[in-house]
Amino acid sequence: MPKIGSHVSFSDKGLLNAAEEAVSYGSSTFMIYTGAPQNTRRKPIETQFIEEGKALMDKHALNEIVVHAPYIINLGSYKEDTFELAVRFLQEEIRRTDYLGVRNIVLHPGAYTDKDAEYGIARIADGLNEVLAGVKDTNVNIALETMAGKGTEIGRSFDEIAMIMDKVEDNGRLTVCFDTCHVHDAGYDIINDLDGVLDHFDRTVGLDKLAVIHLNDSKNPRGASKDRHAPVGSGWIGFDAMNNIVRHESLQHLPMILETPWIGKEDKTQRPMYEAEIALLSGNLNGRFGGEFLDHVERIDHLFTKKDIHHRDFVLKTWELLKNDAKAKKADGREPMERLYDILFEERLLPDLSEEQLNQRLTVWLAGKEVLKQA
Structure with missing residues (x-):
């Protein structure tokens, strides 16, 4: 371990x-x-x-x-x-x-x-x-x-x-x-x-x-x-x-x-x-956070799948944009997790959760579906 x-x-x-x-x-x-x-x-x-x-x-x-x-x-x-x-x-x-x-x-x-x-x-x-x-x-x-x-x-x-x-x-x-x-x-x-x-x-x-x-x-x-x-x-x-x-x-x-x-x-x-x-x-995801937490991550995944957002593609494309397009960076310098959080906030998904709690679930979602299968 x-x-x-x-x-x-x-x-x-x-x-x-x-x-x-x-x-x-x-x-x-x-x-x-x-x-x-x-x-x-x-x-x-x-x-x-x-x-x-x-x-x-x-x-x-x-x-x-x-x-x-x-x-x-x-x-x-x-x-x-x-x-x-x-x-x-x-x-x-x-x-x-x-x-x-x-x-x-x-x-x-x-x-x-x-x-x-x-x-x-x-x-x-x-x-x-x-x-x-x-x-x-x-x-x-x-x-x-x-x-x-x-x-x-x-x-x-x-x-x-x-x-x-x-x-x-x-x-x-x-x-x-x-x-x-x-x-x-x-x-x-x-x-x-x-x-x-x-x-x-x-x-x-x-x-x-x-x-x-x-x-x-x-x-x-x-x-x-x-x-x-x-x-x-x-x-x-x-x-x-x-x-x-x-x-x-x-x-x-x-x-x-x-x-x-x-x-x-x-x-x-x-x-x-x-x-x-x-x-x-x-x-130790399940042991630390329990089934409800993992259900929330599944709901986040369902929403992002409907929007055709893939975790690694989204992260890398965002960093590429911020690296290569100075005008875009100046207009919207939000990093990948900020943008993902804003999508969840605008969609009112899991509205009872605090910003920290929602970001914790996003952290797990960013690891990919295989992690959820093994949790």
């Missing part, structure tokens, strides 16, 4: 809040930041309801979780103050991660900004050497995240990840986080040739180095180098390809984390689809 969860909030009551949120989605793992990812402000980790959180995790068999390092860490920077801050702050985050008893902290390797990729790779490796030398008393691995290739970020190819690792002395402390959106956006064909991609990764880095999977659909076609996540099934990757990843024998043992965007008409009504996505990918 795959371990699937989501990014959750480490808020007022720290680990306890995070565990409660993860349980509410039906997670079997989860990922946290130990503070805001955009700044260096941190509460003492000892005050973050750690024992209470671990007790709840034990109750629900949440025995392997992941920490993500803050976005502001850039070990690729040529600026000394930025580089030194990155080293010190990452060391602090590793110690906080170790206090939690978590084995892997995910790190965006860094960006070379005004230099070049060769400089960035060497600089990141130097930074990792310095970081690891200062945290020898911890049991935490740094999981380098595969990146989409946006801007000057490093890690956009398996070769760049391998080159960093080769330059790090204590590289037994380095692992990899495989992000599905990033790998797709970087040009790897995980839709049609997952085995080939994993074979390439194994030859270049080593499958034994994989420690975490980030499960994200993509708003862009393969090779776009954009890094814009989409809810499961509503992007270019699609449910079938993501389900193949979850079920792959080489990956099933790893914690798999959703970072899919929250959706809704307005900021105040936006909600994550984590509960539906986790139930879908773990094969």
Whole structure:
């Protein structure tokens, strides 16, 4: 059974809040930041309801979780103050991660900004050497995240990840986080040739180095180098390809984390689809939601069939329109799930359901009829 969860909030009551949120989605793992990812402000980790959180995790068999390092860490920077801050702050985050008893902290390797990729790779490796030398008393691995290739970020190819690792002395402390959106956006064909991609990764880095999977659909076609996540099934990757990843024998043992965007008409009504996505990918739709939920999905399918709307065709044609027709995008920039929701709303189908509830059912519909047959 795959371990699937989501990014959750480490808020007022720290680990306890995070565990409660993860349980509410039906997670079997989860990922946290130990503070805001955009700044260096941190509460003492000892005050973050750690024992209470671990007790709840034990109750629900949440025995392997992941920490993500803050976005502001850039070990690729040529600026000394930025580089030194990155080293010190990452060391602090590793110690906080170790206090939690978590084995892997995910790190965006860094960006070379005004230099070049060769400089960035060497600089990141130097930074990792310095970081690891200062945290020898911890049991935490740094999981380098595969990146989409946006801007000057490093890690956009398996070769760049391998080159960093080769330059790090204590590289037994380095692992990899495989992000599905990033790998797709970087040009790897995980839709049609997952085995080939994993074979390439194994030859270049080593499958034994994989420690975490980030499960994200993509708003862009393969090779776009954009890094814009989409809810499961509503992007270019699609449910079938993501389900193949979850079920792959080489990956099933790893914690798999959703970072899919929250959706809704307005900021105040936006909600994550984590509960539906986790139930879908773990094969627990009926157990999580029950027969009435699935009947609602059947009714949605009946309506869309009458309107000659096919789930994958609709998603891909909408993204193609938004990508290729600037005038159409400016006039109507609604994404696939927004358009589908609007159809259901206009038809007054299932009018008693909230926006979140209707979007949950749309998430399942986007997975296709075969999922309903197996639920």
